[in-house]
Amino acid sequence: MAMVINTNMGAMNAQRTLNTSALEQSTSMARLTSGLRINGAADDAAGLAVVTGMNTQSIGTQQSIRNANDAVGMIQTMDGAAEEVVNMLQRMRELSLQSMNGTYNNDNRDQMQSEFKQLQSEVVRVADTTKFNGMNVMNASSFSAGALSVGQISAGTIASVGNASAGNNFKAHVGWEGGHTNRIGVAMLDFGTLTSLTSADVRLMSGNPASVTFASAVGFASAAVSAIDSDLAAISTMRANWGAIQNRLDYTVSNLANVDENINASRSRIEDADFAKESANLARTQVLQQAGMSMLSQANQNSQSVLSLLR
Structure with missing residues (x-):
């Protein structure tokens, strides 16, 4: 592998990986904070549409119970x-x-x-x-x-x-x-x-x-x-x-x-966050963030070895 200083491929790779793990970490933190797996349409577009319909039915059903x-x-x-x-x-x-x-x-x-x-x-x-x-x-x-x-x-x-x-x-x-x-x-x-x-x-x-x-x-x-x-x-x-x-x-x-109970159970399976899963994912991304920062620092140090050729 050629030794170059204008393009630090190791640092670029570390930065890309850090961005990915940071995004995953942000998603896990948002889910753990709100308790919801779907916090925006981008999280699950189809799931959001289904949940919206279920919420509509649940709200209407609860009002119907009060009406009765x-x-x-x-x-x-x-x-x-x-x-x-x-x-x-x-x-x-x-x-x-x-x-x-x-x-x-x-x-x-x-x-x-x-x-x-x-x-x-x-x-x-x-x-x-x-x-x-x-x-x-x-x-x-x-x-x-x-x-x-x-x-x-x-x-x-x-x-x-x-x-x-x-x-x-x-x-x-x-x-x-x-x-x-x-x-x-x-x-x-x-x-x-x-x-x-x-x-x-x-x-x-x-x-x-x-x-x-x-x-x-x-x-x-x-x-x-x-x-x-x-x-x-x-x-x-x-x-x-x-x-x-x-x-x-x-x-x-x-x-x-009974209908409202089952609707909410179905909605929960689609919309609610699995805290065990998200906690584990948060811990994983935190470790990846620390490792990525360490590797980025190491990649930046590698270019310093080129100076030994100029002595």
């Missing part, structure tokens, strides 16, 4: 209020049966009517004021197409109104994508339409108690019992539907959580 849980909370609010309405209707029915008994006079029935009327007013108040996030959930003011009247309650009507592709009804969005297939519709009940709430038609007494015959009083109470039974049947049907939807939403949340 919020829907469960809304249904529980409606069901809790319906439970209190049922309790009041049961008391109204009890008063109706009590007033049929011949041991009570019309003044007693008039006193029963006073409580009966107060309960009717309270059911109306509950129906008008029960809200979830500012929206009425017991009348038709917030979800006009989805709030059924008592006379409309049937399995077929509930299924139709609860259709996820229906109009202005309540729908829980429980998917990370758009479209009606990612929604669950919920039929609601307009409690203002209960047949037992109209005091002029459903009552235990009317007018002057002294002028009401026993047969008329029994007739009032019998009509009230029939109206209350009709309302209780409608509410029971609707509450059964709400319970079924709540159970469905619980399974939906469980499935979404």
